[in-house]
Amino acid sequence: MQQITASIASVRELGSAYFFIEACCPHIAKHARPGHFINVRCGSVLLRRPLAIFSVDGSSIGIFFKAQGKGTSWLAQRRAGEEIDILGPLGKGLFDENNAKRVILVAGGVGLAPLYFYLKYNFHSGAKKILFYGARNANTIFFQNELIDMTDECFFVTEDGSLGEKGLVNEELRRYFLTYSPQDGDLIMTCGPNAMIKEIISFAESENIPCQVSLESYMGCGCGVCLSCVIPAENPEQAGESYFRLCTEGPVVDSKKIDKQKFFNMV
Amino acid sequence: MHFSDDPRLRVDKGKLRLKNPVISASGTFGYGIEMQDIAHPEYYGAIALKGITVKPRAGNPPPRIVEVSGGIINSVGLQNDGIYRFVEEKVMPLKRYRTAIIANINGTTADDYFFITDKLNENASVDYIEINVSCPNVKEGGVAFGKNPKAVAHIVKGVRAKTNIPLMLKLTPQVTDIGEIIRAAQDNGIDIISLINTYPAIAIDINTRKPLLGNIRGGFSGPPVKPMAINLVWEARSATDLPIIGMGGISSWQDAVEFLLAGADAIAVGTWHFVEPDIAAKINEGLCNYMDKEQFSTLAEISGYTWRQYNE
DSSP, X not given: OEEEEEEEEEEEEEXXXXXXXXXXXXXXXXXXXXXXXXXXXXXXXXXXXXXXXXXXXXXXXXXXXXXXXXXXXXXXXXXXXXXXXXXXXXXXXXXXXXXXXXXEEEEEGGGHHHHHHHHHHTTTSSSEEEEEEEESSGGGOOOHHHHHHHOSEEEEEETTSSSSEESOHHHXXXXXXXXXXXXXXXXXXXXXXXXXXXXXXXXXXXXXXXXXXXXXXXXXXXXXXSOOSEEEBSSOXXXXXXXXXXXXXXXXXXXXXXXXXXXXXXX | OOGGGOGXXXXXXXXXXXXXXXXXXXXXXXXXXXXXXXXXXXXXXXXXXXXXXXXXXXXXXXXXXXXXXXXXXXXXXXXXXXXXXXXIIIIHHHHTSSSEEEEEEOOSSHHHXXXXXXXXXXXXXXXXXXXXXXOTTOXXXXXXXXXXXXXXXXXXXXXXXXXXXXXXXXXXXXXXXXXXXXXXXXXXXXXXXEEOOOEEEEOEETTTTEESSTTSEEEEESGGGHHHHHHHHHHHHHHOOSOEEEESSOOSXXXXXXXXXXXXXXXXXXXXXXXXXXXXXXXXXXXXXXHHHHXXXXXXXXXXXXXXXXXX
16 A cells, blocks of 8 residues: 555546546556555545546556546546545455356446456456446446457446346346356356445345455545444454454455345445 | 654653654554554554453444545444453554554443553553543443543542553543543543544435434544634643643644644644545654744743743
């Protein structure tokens, strides 16, 4: 982990308030793995904003985000040549293959970011890769050609049916498994809105498919000191371990580590 | 030599003896080593570890943090592994660094404070004990003790009887007369005063119409509390000659100087760790440059400088 003043190489407005920024930070680029995140200082906004690392290209990293609140809106207004203050790479929990034979990736909206990095990072791995990428409409499905190139099968799902299948990504995932049953060596990796995550975890656990999930939480430090971003833990050994820190023990966790009852109540 | 080791920054007043005046406020710097890649423990004069209780505590349900205008509200609720795992797992890893260690102790009863002190005293593993009677995020004990001079007197007296480790008292800003609380503590053997803890606060999401924190209420901190904290440091300085650790909204070396001028002997950084993790090093550097420019040769000359102009 380092604190870095990174020079912005490029800012791309992708449409519908989605942005892609590339920033030069060799240390982070060198050490980043799929699932790592950065904590970015956003102007006069007090708390840094945690953002998944989307890609690495040489000494630069890419971030893909939607301008939603004050912090991300500030970030969206940056221009090439300006500098941003970044902490990273952060997080211990990573998307990892564990010898999976078939990796099923389920992305919702900006939740695509760490999964895109996984696909790029593991392009030459032997596992079969199937992506389900859901968004509101055709205008908010990005990087289509790259995603098709990096996967064995790629399903786009939109709520209005303007691209790919109409509906929700979790429904499409279920339909897929009705046709192609679960197999040994399957692994689900998912990132997206909590309502989607909840459905994906429920499905994966009912089918006994291992599930790695990248979660979001209101975060303070991003480095494990403030205990703000915690997630309810399954079967804690003692009361002090009832919650785990998402920043240092995640943000990617095995779904079995989460106390689903408490977590689903929160989302 | 790093600025943090500049001999001009030494604090030496009563029982408060530090290599520099910058302390990490309890709960904002974990157990001191997590962020060492960017905020080395040795940048600090002392590190106040995350608050401990007798038994392990789960803490409050998330969300535990929300950003509001200028600051944050937190409601962590003293999540910790309890006193039995504290010394071995949390204190020992920090012992190899050249910085003082402060244990921040909490209880729902006075006996809890006495019990923890006993355990800490057995192995004399910490340099200071900070008696926290000001946590706004627990249902029992905490700030309820800190508002009551009789409870403060009882707890300080009992803790004092258990140990010779220097004792700090962490105060809440939520009192009518902070001098009354300080005198109750001083009469019963407190060595150092530290203030302030956070202000009770609530934020509501107008769309869901629910509180933004899982615990409904939390403690507000950040730059907006600074002038109010300085006011209380000034009042504390008027009430006692004991060493004072000032904190509340410090985000720069200039803020640190302001606390010192008002009467603090050392300062603590809290919320700003989340914004600039290397803030301690920056404050020490800024203090050294300020001393050069203003021709101060010791920190003690700055401490209470402005307060003295109006009170001596």
